[in-house]
Amino acid sequence: MQDLVNGPVGGMSDDERRILARHNEFGITDRYIDGELSLFHPWVGDVWLKPLRFDVRNNVYVNILWAKGPGGLGRHRHRGQVTALTLEGSWRYEEYDWVAKPGDFVQENPGVIHTLTSDTGTKTLFSVGGSLEFYDENDNLENIMDVFSFLDMYIRYCEGNNLKVNRDLIF
Secondary structure, three states: OEEOOOEEOOOOOHHHHHHHHHHHHHOOOOOOOOHHHOOOEEEEOOEEEEEEEEEOOOOEEEEEEEEOOOEEEEEEEEOOOEEEEEEEEOEEEOOOOOOEOOOOEEEEOOOOEEEEEEOOOEEEEEEEEOOEEEEOOOOOEEEEEOHHHHHHHHHHHHHHOOOOOOHHHEO
16 A cells, blocks of 8 residues: 555555665765854955865855955856855845845856945855856956865865865865
């Protein structure tokens, strides 16, 4: 007999047990990242990053961006999906008419050049997929970053300041 919500009555089917065993053999274990064991490091100007995940298999990096005061990142374009959740302060893209405040969620799609600016300072959780390209005011490509660029920046900061690299962030 089959319960349409909970699966087979009396427990898992043999197929479900077999599939679960595949995860146990090949899957990635769940992760808990203690926020105290990750640190903010400088990035651009007065903008700092707190890395939470370097997904080197999928070119995804998750971090908290902290603009300590008014400022921003400059013109850039993402080549993958980006999501953002504003934790503190506010930020915006100069090209749009919205301002992200605490609790606001932003979904960015690849391909658009925009300029992140904060008039007040902000802490925002970003999940970034793919590369990040920086452009000057004449649309000349200045720099390309990906998960390995951000990982290298983090490791160099740790090494330069005699801090332990948190390898739990890399998976």
